[in-house]
Amino acid sequence: xxxxxxxxxxxxxxxxxxxxxxxxSELRWVLRRPRTVIAxxxxxxxxxxxxxxxxxxxxxxxxxxxxxxxxxxxxNGFVLPILSLTLLLTMLLPLLGAMAAADxxxxxxxxxxxxxxxxAPVSRARLLAVKAFGVGATVFIAxxxxxxxxxxxxxxxxxxxxxITLSGNTLSFGDALARIGLAVLxxxxxxxxxxxxxxxxxxxxxxxxxxxxxxLAGALVFGILTVIPQLDWLQPYLLTSTWPTITDVxxxxxxxxxxxxxxxxxxxxxxxxxxxxxxxxxxxxx
Numbered sequence: 001x002x003x004x005x006x007x008x009x010x011x012x013x014x015x016x017x018x019x020x021x022x023x024x025s026e027l028r029w030v031l032r033r034p035r036t037v038i039a040x041x042x043x044x045x046x047x048x049x050x051x052x053x054x055x056x057x058x059x060x061x062x063x064x065x066x067x068x069x070x071x072x073x074x075x076n077g078f079v080l081p082i083l084s085l086t087l088l089l090t091m092l093l094p095l096l097g098a099m100a101a102a103d104x105x106x107x108x109x110x111x112x113x114x115x116x117x118x119x120a121p122v123s124r125a126r127l128l129a130v131k132a133f134g135v136g137a138t139v140f141i142a143x144x145x146x147x148x149x150x151x152x153x154x155x156x157x158x159x160x161x162x163x164i165t166l167s168g169n170t171l172s173f174g175d176a177l178a179r180i181g182l183a184v185l186x187x188x189x190x191x192x193x194x195x196x197x198x199x200x201x202x203x204x205x206x207x208x209x210x211x212x213x214x215x216l217a218g219a220l221v222f223g224i225l226t227v228i229p230q231l232d233w234l235q236p237y238l239l240t241s242t243w244p245t246i247t248d249v250x251x252x253x254x255x256x257x258x259x260x261x262x263x264x265x266x267x268x269x270x271x272x273x274x275x276x277x278x279x280x281x282x283x284x285x286x
Contacts, residue, residue: 019126026134031141033103039096040142046092047084047150051077051157076164077154078176079250081147085187086246088146091219093139093187097195098215100138102208104131104199105277109206124282132274135199139191140184147184165252179249186246186259193239193266194219196273203280239269 030036085093164170171179198215205211222240225231235241242265245258 019130022126022130023133026130027137030100030103030134030138036100036103036138039099040138040145043088043092043096043142044145044149046088047080047146047153050084050087051080051150051153054080055157077157078151078180079164080154081150081180082183082246082250084146084150085143085183086244089187089190089243089246090223091216093142093191094194094219095212095216096142097135097139097191098198098212099208100135101195101198101202101215102211104135105202105281106205106208106211107202125278128274128278128281132196132199132277135195136188136192139195140188143184143188143191147180151180166247166250167252169252171252179254182259183246183249186249186263189263189270190239190243190266193269193273196270196277198273200273200276200280203277236265239265 194215197218198211201214202208202211219240222238225234226238226241239262242258242262245262248255248258
């Protein structure tokens, strides 16, 4: 009898789904949500609005307001993707990451589908990794869409002879694309770090709106703390304090200190968020 039981592993042991299949399924599930698609489309429309406004202002002989990147945008269409990412990084992209994180766990819990995932023959770490991948993929798709639309809009509406850096040098087309690609990866990682914290909040609640409200409140508090001179000692610990370094990709030679420092800081937030989410998910029943 014992030998017969030992000879039936295929019948008694659960079949473990391949990781690639789980990731593909999660990606399809994420992109099937209408609010996710609508949010990505709306964010991708921001560069078009900026480009049209710049073209109208240039045709009317009106100088750009705000200075800085806005001033360098005239006749320099390659700046538009960087400018769009800089503006959206302050609030709307983190909000998108929070929305994806809220749907990943709190949304599943609110609809009663998370319990089925927790009792499935999939480890909690594997489940969290798949959910984190879905959140990161959503952010990456949105950032790529913004950069691509910004690049096309900048070339068509603003025009360019190459990327004119803030240092006054002109980069080739290939160098400009490389700088934009670096900005895409950097912004994606920064927003993913915010989404990881939102994912931890999502693991502790069944209400997606709580996750989004907490993330929005955190972003506002961090922004306020960043501009208070008396709290300079707190700056190295605030993720948002290094976000302005994205403009370093428009300098020649490009300084790496700020970009690397902000990436390491985002990695710490990412580890903390994923760790807290796993600590809750490992003891959660539904």
